[in-house]
Amino acid sequence: xxxxxxGAGEVGRELSESIRRKGHDVIIVDKSEKACQKARxxxxxxxxxxxxxxxxxxxxxxxxSDYFFTVTDxxxxxxxxCSMAKSAGCKTMARINGLEYISKQVSQRFNQIGVDYAVSxxxxxxxxxxxxxxxxxxxxxxxxxxxxxxxxxxxVLPNSRIRNKKIGAIRLPKNINIGxxxxxxxxxxxxxxxxxxxxxxxIVMTENRKAEKKMLKLLGTKRSSVDRVMIVGxxxxxxxxxxxxxxxxxxxxxxxxxxxxxxxxxxxxxDIEVLVGDARDKNILIEEGIxxxxxxxxxxxxxxxxxxVSLLAKVYGVEKTVAVVQELGVKSLIETIGIDLAASPQxxxxxxxxxxxxxxxxLKAIPVHGGDLxxxxxxxxxxxxxxxxTISQSKLPPESVVGAIIRGEKTIIPRxxxxxxxxxxxxxxxxxxxxxxxxxxx
Amino acid sequence: MRWKVVVGNLGxxxxxxxxxxxxxxxxxxxxxxxPIFFGFLPYNALVFMFMASFTITLGYPAxxxxxxxxFYHNEAIVLVSFTWLILALLSALPFLMTQTLSSPVDAFFExxxxxxxxxxxxxxxxxxxxxxxxxxxPKSVLLWRAVLQWFGGMxxxxxxxxxxxxxxxxxxxxxxxESPGPTITRLRPKIKETAKTLxxxxxxxxxxLIILLLGARVSLYDAIYHSFTTLPTGGFSPHSNSxxxxxxIVQWIFIxxxxxxxxxxxxxxxxxxxxxxxVFKNTEFRAYLFIIITSTVIITFLISAAEIPLRDALFQAVxxxxxxxxxxxxxxxxxxxxxxxxxxxMFIGGSAGSTGGGMKVLRIVLIFKMVxxxxxxxxxxxxxxxxxxxxxxxxxxxxxxxAMFFCAYILLFVIGAFVMTALGxxxxxxxxxxxxxxxxxxxxxxxxxxxxxxxxxxxRLFMALFMWIGRLEIFTAVVLFNPSLYKKRKLRNLLSFDxxxx
Numbered sequence: 029x030x031x032x033x034x035g036a037g038e039v040g041r042e043l044s045e046s047i048r049r050k051g052h053d054v055i056i057v058d059k060s061e062k063a064c065q066k067a068r069x070x071x072x073x074x075x076x077x078x079x080x081x082x083x084x085x086x087x088x089x090x091x092x093s094d095y096f097f098t099v100t101d102x103x104x105x106x107x108x109x110c111s112m113a114k115s116a117g118c119k120t121m122a123r124i125n126g127l128e129y130i131s132k133q134v135s136q137r138f139n140q141i142g143v144d145y146a147v148s149x150x151x152x153x154x155x156x157x158x159x160x161x162x163x164x165x166x167x168x169x170x171x172x173x174x175x176x177x178x179x180x181x182x183x184v185l186p187n188s189r190i191r192n193k194k195i196g197a198i199r200l201p202k203n204i205n206i207g208x209x210x211x212x213x214x215x216x217x218x219x220x221x222x223x224x225x226x227x228x229x230x231i232v233m234t235e236n237r238k239a240e241k242k243m244l245k246l247l248g249t250k251r252s253s254v255d256r257v258m259i260v261g262x263x264x265x266x267x268x269x270x271x272x273x274x275x276x277x278x279x280x281x282x283x284x285x286x287x288x289x290x291x292x293x294x295x296x297x298x299d300i301e302v303l304v305g306d307a308r309d310k311n312i313l314i315e316e317g318i319x320x321x322x323x324x325x326x327x328x329x330x331x332x333x334x335x336x337v338s339l340l341a342k343v344y345g346v347e348k349t350v351a352v353v354q355e356l357g358v359k360s361l362i363e364t365i366g367i368d369l370a371a372s373p374q375x376x377x378x379x380x381x382x383x384x385x386x387x388x389x390x391l392k393a394i395p396v397h398g399g400d401l402x403x404x405x406x407x408x409x410x411x412x413x414x415x416x417x418t419i420s421q422s423k424l425p426p427e428s429v430v431g432a433i434i435r436g437e438k439t440i441i442p443r444x445x446x447x448x449x450x451x452x453x454x455x456x457x458x459x460x461x462x463x464x465x466x467x468x469x470x
Numbered sequence: 471m472r473w474k475v476v477v478g479n480l481g482x483x484x485x486x487x488x489x490x491x492x493x494x495x496x497x498x499x500x501x502x503x504x505p506i507f508f509g510f511l512p513y514n515a516l517v518f519m520f521m522a523s524f525t526i527t528l529g530y531p532a533x534x535x536x537x538x539x540x541f542y543h544n545e546a547i548v549l550v551s552f553t554w555l556i557l558a559l560l561s562a563l564p565f566l567m568t569q570t571l572s573s574p575v576d577a578f579f580e581x582x583x584x585x586x587x588x589x590x591x592x593x594x595x596x597x598x599x600x601x602x603x604x605x606x607x608p609k610s611v612l613l614w615r616a617v618l619q620w621f622g623g624m625x626x627x628x629x630x631x632x633x634x635x636x637x638x639x640x641x642x643x644x645x646x647x648e649s650p651g652p653t654i655t656r657l658r659p660k661i662k663e664t665a666k667t668l669x670x671x672x673x674x675x676x677x678x679l680i681i682l683l684l685g686a687r688v689s690l691y692d693a694i695y696h697s698f699t700t701l702p703t704g705g706f707s708p709h710s711n712s713x714x715x716x717x718x719i720v721q722w723i724f725i726x727x728x729x730x731x732x733x734x735x736x737x738x739x740x741x742x743x744x745x746x747x748x749v750f751k752n753t754e755f756r757a758y759l760f761i762i763i764t765s766t767v768i769i770t771f772l773i774s775a776a777e778i779p780l781r782d783a784l785f786q787a788v789x790x791x792x793x794x795x796x797x798x799x800x801x802x803x804x805x806x807x808x809x810x811x812x813x814x815x816m817f818i819g820g821s822a823g824s825t826g827g828g829m830k831v832l833r834i835v836l837i838f839k840m841v842x843x844x845x846x847x848x849x850x851x852x853x854x855x856x857x858x859x860x861x862x863x864x865x866x867x868x869x870x871x872x873a874m875f876f877c878a879y880i881l882l883f884v885i886g887a888f889v890m891t892a893l894g895x896x897x898x899x900x901x902x903x904x905x906x907x908x909x910x911x912x913x914x915x916x917x918x919x920x921x922x923x924x925x926x927x928x929x930r931l932f933m934a935l936f937m938w939i940g941r942l943e944i945f946t947a948v949v950l951f952n953p954s955l956y957k958k959r960k961l962r963n964l965l966s967f968d969x970x971x972x
Contacts, residue, residue, distance in 0.1 A: 290854040
């Protein structure tokens with residue numbers, strides 16, 4: 029298929045790379061020479077110019093294109109370009125910057141002006157951060173199957189009950205399933221004989237919050253909820269996260285250097301403590317109770333600032349720290365220096381757009397851990413090879429695990445003797461190499 | 471400041487206000503008040519007819535001499551302040567001309583007390599032997615007091631904005647200068663429509679009360695009279711025993727309508743639009759009801775030794791709190807703690823945007839919130855907090871104006887209490903006289919519990935000025951005392967003046 033992307037920033041480049049990987053043709057347009065240069069390093073066609081100019085779009089043959097993404101940081105360009113592409117018959121998606129125009133992470137409110145999906149980076153990242161923060165020790169959290177299943181990464185702590193135990197010997201509660209183990213950057217699809225070790229990251233599928241809490245007990249944490257969170261940076265993301273956490277009953281403090289930002293936050297956030305101060309100052313942090321915080325999320329516009337504050341929080345024993353990063357390049361760097369999550373609005377936007385573009389992506393596959401592992405969502409048909417067989421009978425490749433089955437309204441965390449029935453929705457963890465093999469069975 | 475503009479607009483207002491003088495003509499003729507000329511025209515009717523034509527005629531040259539054109543904020547404020555003074559002076563004349571009052575100071579006091587809806591009087595309420603005994607005065611002159619209260623309640627300026635097309639452009643400044651409360655709620659996009667709506671609701675409630683009272687077998691004169699003095703939270707009554715004159719069912723009607731009058735009229739508008747729920751969610755309204763109920767409960771139940779019936783307790787609390795000033799019980803004889811509660815209620819007053827006086831519930835609520843915030847801030851200097859009223863944030867400018875208003879109010883109250891003591895009142899009487907005048911309540915405690923006869927003429931004049939200052943919520947009134955207004959315009963000012971005009 030043919031895809032046009034307007035905007036060769038972080039989002040555009042990330043998006044074009046994952047689309048190209050699926051074997052589609054990508055044209056990427058940006059008016060800045062610098063961005064174009066970066067994009068040229070990728071295996072895509074790069075065009076320099078304003079993506080909202082009709083002449084330029086015509087020269088790109090938009091009529092013959094299937095998908096059209098606009099991901100510049102200029103809403104005007106995004107909307108105008110989309111609306112032109114729509115009238116040429118493309119499927120369109122636009123990034124909407126700022127929270128003035130959009131109130132949902134993904135909105136279809138802009139259909140009338142030719143945008144099939146409008147995506148808000150700020151809201152996406154706010155949602156992700158608040159989801160991760162509310163589960164202690166969870167590092168990454170995805171919600172699949174329309175919110176019915178949580179997929180969460182947990183770290184195994186030294187005092188965990190399941191440490192040094194074989195997977196087969198762990199008596200897991202009924203609604204929990206371990207999908208994968210990540211050990212020293214290697215993904216292992218566990219079998220009964222594999223042993224869980226300290227510092228492993230487990231990718232766990234749980235049915236609900238209660239199940240998540242049970243999992244936390246197994247992992248050896250005393251607390252089963254996050255009660256106090258400090259948010260650094262009263263940016264629109266910061267304010268949004270504070271609202272979401274407050275709604276879940278978390279005690280939130282939000283701090284910003286600028287009096288103006290703080291005042292705006294105080295106006296928007298009822299009953300939440302808003303402070304003026306530099307969070308890089310350890311005296312301020314201590315006075316404002318950093319020692320009692322369960323988590324800290326730093327969301328200022330500067331990623332150095334965010335990284336520094338998160339590190340400082342780690343020093344004072346905050347168990348979970350999240351830093352917002354703008355540049356994807358530093359994401360893994362920041363995560364290696366001990367910060368639990370470097371959250372990137374850009375990456376989140378690219379991933380979400382990718383998921384929304386179903387035809388580019390016939391398999392519903394959610395990449396986990398940098399794309400080594402995928403969560404596949406599949407449906408069992410009448411004539412699927414697995415229909416009527418139990419999981420153990422169905423010759424699934426060894427590098428895959430059936431994590432959950434959704435049958436009507438019921439969610440089943442299956443054991444080996446569970447039978448597949450037609451109409452089941454299946455959620456499976458599969459290593460990248462085995463995706464096709466698994467897909468053939470359904 | 472362009473004085474010509476002020477005078478011009480004042481002229482237009484005079485022409486409008488003149489018609490108010492016609493109202494007392496009817497009772498004068500109806501009751502055939504002596505002396506009578508030409509066999510049917512009572513002298514009192516002639517007086518009011520003369521005053522009406524005089525005021526209207528006065529308006530013409532004023533309008534001609536001045537320039538009744540658009541004005542700026544400062545001119546609007548001076549206009550409001552001036553209008554109230556001039557109208558009070560004009561309204562005092564009938565008292566002198568009908569010879570019901572002989573002292574000009576007394577007449578000014580009575581007129582100002584009427585217009586500002588205070589309800590304090592220099593007529594003798596207690597002593598039937600006095601020539602100034604209230605109940606013996608001619609009905610037309612008594613009704614004039616009620617008419618003054620009715621026009622003063624919703625505000626003559628608001629009425630002018632509603633009726634006169636000329637005042638449209640500076641209307642918002644005018645309305646906010648006259649209306650009680652820190653901010654003005656625009657009921658409609660156009661300021662003229664807002665003023666019209668306010669007067670419509672006000673008139674509608676007055677009419678409703680008249681009908682209800684007639685239904686409860688109150689005489690037509692009493693029904694009109696008391697409706698004219700209830701809705702503006704005025705409190706004048708032609709009866710020496712005020713509302714105790716009426717049956718208990720009538721007293722309940724009055725309680726209900728005093729509460730209506732003490733509410734923000736934008737809430738009535740919302741109720742009329744069908745938003746009753748929103749009315750009960752309003753923070754100020756809740757606080758207003760809470761204060762009324764709490765003080766009633768304290769008066770009736772907690773101080774059980776005083777044995778005050780619930781209706782009396784509620785009536786007095788509502789009457790004082792809304793700054794109406796009716797009475798059904800001799801509350802001056804109540805125990806000190808209860809008199810103290812009433813004194814505090816005088817300071818609180820009605821809601822913002824109501825016809826009541828006092829500091830207004832809204833301001834009191836915000837003052838408490840500001841103090842609470844300051845205390846929190848003291849413990850945590852880094853914390854940024856905003857003050858909310860309901861869901862909306864109150865901006866810092868409004869807050870600091872309210873704080874300054876509170877200070878100015880208390881300061882004036884203290885000055886008033888001091889001066890009144892110096893003029894020979896005892897301490898409690900002086901304190902209550904100052905509070906009741908500034909809050910436009912009416913009755914005080916001790917020597918001023920029923921009328922102001924015990925106060926010396928100098929004190930009466932002083933208290934009349936206090937009523938004026940209180941009604942215009944201090945800042946509007948005292949603008950006239952700002953010397954910079956009277957300075958001859960210098961070249962520099964001329965330049966800035968021209969700059970503004972372009």
